[in-house]
Amino acid sequence: MDPVTLIVTAVALGASAGLKDTSTLAVQDAYAALKGLLRRRDIDVSGVERRPGSDAQRGSLHEDLSDAVGAVDDEVLAAARRMTDAVAADDAAAAPAIGVDLRNVQAAFLTVGSVSSTGTGVRVDGGVFTGGIAIDEVKAGNRGDPSAR
Incomplete structure (x- = not known):
């Protein structure tokens, strides 16, 4: 998976998990950390947060990340991986094998x-x-x- 798609997927997973009352503290913390890093890079994830299943919203975020110089770096990629790992550990059905x-x-x-x-x-x-x-x-x-x- 390319780095931008990984980040978009992590945001969508985090937003989807955030809609559930049962998401764990690990998922909530990982999502907050990823959102904070993206916010500091002037990346708006609110569209995906409102509609995590929307291809249009995910596509828009993908475009924003691709266009933003320096937004996709090792720190953001590590946070995205932590997010996807937390969701996979929390809900195996959310991350099928x-x-x-x-x-x-x-x-x-x-x-x-x-x-x-x-x-x-x-x-x-x-x-x-x-x-x-x-x-x-x-x-x-x-x-x-x-x-x-």
């Missing part, structure tokens, strides 16, 4: 192999491949139930 997750990839050829995941094995959204795709040895889903294989 995906072995390989690619979005908006453009390439001549894609090769994926030896993937093991308890959720989706390989997910490609918006991919454009001019030469082809090879996906081998993917084990995914509920591995405890032999009939689910």
Whole structure:
């Protein structure tokens, strides 16, 4: 995942988790820290906070982050990772297990192999491949139930 998308995802996860009464203090603290860092860099996350599921709001934040010189740095990336880790630890359903997750990839050829995941094995959204795709040895889903294989 590219750095800007990671940050946008972390903000959306934090905003979504913040709407629940059951979010943990770790999630709340991680989200507050990420928002504070972004605010100090003049990045407005209020649109995503109001509508965390909105592609338009997330797209707008993505554009703002991409355009802002110096907004995406190691400190913000570390805070975004802490945010996503906190949500994953708090609510496993909010961060489903995906072995390989690619979005908006453009390439001549894609090769994926030896993937093991308890959720989706390989997910490609918006991919454009001019030469082809090879996906081998993917084990995914509920591995405890032999009939689910």
